[in-house]
Amino acid sequence: MTTGQQMGVIGAGIMGVGIAYVFAAAGCQVTLVEPEPARAERALETVRVQAARALERGRLTSAQADGLPGRVRTIRSVGELPMETDLVVEAVPERPELKRRVLAQAGARRPVVLASNTSGLSIDGLAAPLRRPGDFLGLHFFNPVWRMPLVEIVRGTRTTEATLQRAREAAELMGKETVVVRDAPGFATSRLGVAIGLEAMRMLEEGVASAEDIDRAMELGYRHPMGPLRLSDLVGLDVRLDIARHLTKTYGPRFEPPGILLEKVAAAELGRKTGRGFYDWGGA
Incomplete structure (x- = not known):
């Protein structure tokens, strides 16, 4: 995966905003799904504030910091995600029914890779309603996402090698290190x-x-x-x-x-x- 690609993030909570930020910092165009207008606005403000702090600490250049917030836009529903987005990461609360519903909606948009940021739910269980489970895996980020260097990649039983490789490339693009674990409860x-x-x-x-x-x-x-x-x-x-x-x-x-x-x-x-x-x- 390379800069300039289309990334989607579902959920503008703490983790969703952090994931959106690191994608944007890597030069990607990010669509953040958040149905609550107030939370969506707070998310955009967090991105702006974090970009300014990164500039102060020398982690971004002035040009990078100025351009970063403009690469994140918010939408109200999963159905508004661009078709065939390169990577979509679901980051809604840890409720299996909610995640499965959101992932099924996102999968219908035909992302190249579909991922869940779950910290412990079964990837195979979340994959049950998906039409293309081979394109799905877990991408477990850590809070605060802009500082923590690790992404835990969780491979389901039907996750393909190509999907796994694309996930590694996405993490590398964000400057993250990865570990790959199988789909066992709680992962590693x-x-x-x-x-x-x-x-x-x-x-x-x-x-x-x-x-x-x-x-x-x-x-x-x-x-x-x-x-x-x-x-x-x-x-x-x-x-x-x-x-x-x-x-x-x-x-x-x-x-x-x-x-x-x-x-x-x-x-x-x-x-x-x-x-x-x-x-x-x-x-x-």
């Missing part, structure tokens, strides 16, 4: 990340240490760039809970969500997006 990153995160929550629940000290132990002792509790807040505690429940069904009680996670989600303390989780984010 979510399975490992959730296991560490849940154990950190149990330690906090048992009074082993404060959230800050648990995180510092992993950052300083194991060189993790961010501790597991702060990372859980960044990902979203509701997302963590959904993944934990999904993994419990497959792998058993070692992924059973602890009470502290259930309590925080029930109280709508979901992390940074609500202003409070394991940390106080000051209404961020």
Whole structure:
């Protein structure tokens, strides 16, 4: 894949905006699907702000920063995506029925490659309604997308070699490194990340240490760039809970969500997006 190609992103949440940004930064034309006008406008503003910050930090030239926002446009529905877009990435909430419906609509637009940004749902399960499952795979990005270097490529049982190669090329175009994993529950990153995160929550629940000290132990002792509790807040505690429940069904009680996670989600303390989780984010 090369610069100037047509990319589609479905969903203007945190991950969708980040994916749209890195495509645009790579010189691609991006169509971002978001039915809510206010959220669509916030997404475009985020792209503008992030381009300005990248310019300040020397990651973009003035010409690149000036041109980047103009390469992202928003539309209201999947049916408005350009036909035969080079790559479409679905980034809607982690609800299987919603994802399957959106992916089926996107697949009808005949993208060369269709991908889901799911962090743990089965790629084969999501591929069930697709006419061309060979063109489909998982592209699992990490938050914040503009900084995190990894894209986890998840290959379904019917994903073709050509699709896998195009996905690698797209990641390379965005300056990302890749790992390729088969379609197993939790893939590699979510399975490992959730296991560490849940154990950190149990330690906090048992009074082993404060959230800050648990995180510092992993950052300083194991060189993790961010501790597991702060990372859980960044990902979203509701997302963590959904993944934990999904993994419990497959792998058993070692992924059973602890009470502290259930309590925080029930109280709508979901992390940074609500202003409070394991940390106080000051209404961020």
